[in-house]
Amino acid sequence: MISVDRNPKLIVYTDVATQTQRVVNTPRAADYLQILTVIKGNDYTETDVDYRHHVWSTSTISKIDRDEPPATIGSFLPLQTNADPAIAFREALKAGIITVAGHRSLNGRETILLRVKASNRGLRLNPPPASSIWIDASTYQVVQTEHFIFHPPLSCKPSAPVCHVTWSPVIDHVTWLSPTRQNLALLSLTPPAGFTEIPQSEMDQKYLGPIS
Numbered sequence: 001m002i003s004v005d006r007n008p009k010l011i012v013y014t015d016v017a018t019q020t021q022r023v024v025n026t027p028r029a030a031d032y033l034q035i036l037t038v039i040k041g042n043d044y045t046e047t048d049v050d051y052r053h054h055v056w057s058t059s060t061i062s063k064i065d066r067d068e069p070p071a072t073i074g075s076f077l078p079l080q081t082n083a084d085p086a087i088a089f090r091e092a093l094k095a096g097i098i099t100v101a102g103h104r105s106l107n108g109r110e111t112i113l114l115r116v117k118a119s120n121r122g123l124r125l126n127p128p129p130a131s132s133i134w135i136d137a138s139t140y141q142v143v144q145t146e147h148f149i150f151h152p153p154l155s156c157k158p159s160a161p162v163c164h165v166t167w168s169p170v171i172d173h174v175t176w177l178s179p180t181r182q183n184l185a186l187l188s189l190t191p192p193a194g195f196t197e198i199p200q201s202e203m204d205q206k207y208l209g210p211i212s
Helices: 085-094 181-187 200-211
Strands: 002-006 010-015 020-025 033-040 043-050 055-062 098-106 109-116 131-136 142-151 166-177
Touching (some): 010 181
Antiparallel strands (some): 142 166
């Protein structure tokens, strides 16, 4: 199944089974920036298309260090990459990554509300609230998520143990598509005719950097 994850800034199409993900960035225009990521074995390929500047790039990184875990495109449940949502749910629950808050009615739909353990991802910040995931009570497919983004403080002394920031919630609505030929086409990205191919390093420095 292909998940379609929408919020005011992004649309993300993901197929965990084929390890393919397409991100459509929408802060200024519907096709302002698109990124396609495909993982096959040890090869990680990323294609970036910038529609504002009419440039694109692609690069493939092959994993060499066999001691490191391979890169993966996971499900909505952290660290879970199983394409079966029920299995991913059970594995995340067993690993202590999530806790079950109980059954909730969401827009007339019976769901199970999950809390995801908060993490600063190594940042020196006051911790964010726990993220939330609503899954369909019968299919275990994700139907809504809530995570938090921070607003940087005006100043933070290097000697301060923690920088206090304000965390704001972002709600994502999720739908699912069957893997038909038409829907699988949503996981492809072809640069339009006339766009200029540039090195990935130039894309990162001149275009992706200012956006992120």
